[in-house]
Amino acid sequence: MQPYGFVGTGELTAAVVEGLSAGSPAPPPVFLSPRNQRIAHDLAARFPNVTACGSNQEVLDRATAVVIAVRPQITRDVLEELTFRPDHVVVSAVAAVSLAELRDHVAPAERIVRAIPLPTASRRASCTALYPDDPVARTLFESVGEVVVPENETTLATFSAATATFAAHLDQLATIAAWMAAHGVRAEDANAYVAHVFGELGNTLREAGVPDHIGHGLDAVLTRLTQ
Template sequence: MSGYGFVGTGEITAAIVTGLDGADPVYLSPRGREIGQALAERFPNVQVCGSNQEVLDRAETVVLAVRPQVVRAVLEELTFGPQHVVISAVAAVRLDRLREWAAPATRVVRSIPLPQAERRQSRTVAYPDDAAARRLFEPLGGLVVPDDEAGLEAFSAATATFAAHLDYLATIAGWMGEHGVDPDAASAYLTHVFGQLGQSLSAGSGALAELTARHTTPGGINEQLMTDLRRDGVPDTVRRALDAVLDRVRG
């Protein structure tokens, strides 16, 4: 047994497999066959199996990438061995449940891979620390291992902010349009500005509070907008929404 097996073949699986770029044998479940076939045609090391059990029979390290609503049913149909390492990319399913459903496998890891794995730029969060997870995720952009499962769940809740962040930018673009700016030009400008800001963040050039201070001139317009948003309770609204997501993530 060698390589990686994937139970569930959606966007996250496609991103990880693309990031691996032929480095190891990859066995895909028949679920999501269209995506699987496209990957198999693109990479000679990728094979679509006839069943989920065949994935387990061929690979020792198995990545779970199915919807939380079906993960128990999927796992309970499979026969795991003590040699298997199970890496779950399923949100809101705790380690104790995964270990129960994947027994007798005992090496079970929760992970939060991102679509940027496709470009080897996914800083993946995983818990507990495991050599197989490190071998998989470190080449795809690095690995973060929190101190405990509760920490991983906080990371997971934070990923719920992606759409809200983009909606914030869309709101700004819409406001610019209301003031006479061409919508395409507004979107292109904001994409550029915040894309460049994202590169600064990726460079790791200071804590977020320090970066905020660098972009805040006393008495300037950045300070004005930030002060108005804080006064109107935006940070508290974000915290309350994250608390609600965290409650859901923890089941």
């Protein structure tokens, strides 16, 4: 079974690892870096397939598919401290770091993918944009939801810009649905109800001209991501 390694253990990593592990009869081996020991050790305590490693390099030594999920401003420093193998599949969940930039820092690894998983991966309900398509990356993210592959890396930046605006909104919706489920509502009913209510709210905002303001904001985010 394909072992997965994660360099960077923030909330996004936690969501993907939970989606891979919770309720699965045969979850894959997962190796986590110690960058956030609280999250890493919590996941390792909850799921027997998860191991909290002592270093980022240990993650690479024990996994073939490696997900990079650190902050953009420290990505270069983190990668330069690591030794990659030719057989590594490197999946970057870092916004605004291009394939060309990644290639310079992960050689001799050649299979490099950029991906934008969503926090809903914890419920296996993510819709992950990735580019280029790769069978290992696709298998990983299809395990926690759906996959969409844009035509090119430039188009992927459009997905990234959109994600930047609604990640917190998705987290809010998931929290509301989870709260309803904890109070006796079936999970599927809670999700459907929350989606309906906020969908109707969207219609009201549309009538008030909010989409124009959102469009201008998205243009500004996309400019920052592609400069």
